[in-house]
Amino acid sequence: MADLKYFKPEVTVKATIELDEGDLAALDALAGYGTDAFLKVFYERLGEAYLKPHEKSLRKIFSEIRRVAPVAxxxxxxxxAQLKKASDELAGRAALA
Incomplete structure (x- = not known):
């Protein structure tokens, strides 16, 4: 029989969330306050009971948002801007024709 004392079960969960530009901008604004500032106000106003156990993950999420959102x-x-430029050029050509 197999020795199970070294057996360590693990479950991994991954979720993909699709955000539009407005959603991304809202998250960028939220994370833009800075994680420490956000947590300070959150904890002062709403307490630590709910969010404190998830603080490490929140810091990771905010860091990723600050990295990805502004670029996107x-x-x-x-x-x-490129689409507008191309559209304006086409409109100008059509006016000349």
Whole structure:
């Protein structure tokens, strides 16, 4: 029979959340306060009982949001500007025709 004293079961959960630009901007604004500042106010106003056990994960999430969100938002703005430029050029050509 197998020796199970070294057996360590593990469950891994991963979830994918799809966010639109407005959702991402809202998260960026929330994380933009800084994790420590956010937690200070949260704990002062709402207490530590609920969020304290998840603080490490919240710090990880806020860090990832601050890393990813500004880049994604900037790329969306750049794409929008390029589309507008191309649209304006097409409209100008159509007016000349």
């Amino acid at each position: 938002i900037k790329k969306a703005e750049e794409a929008r």
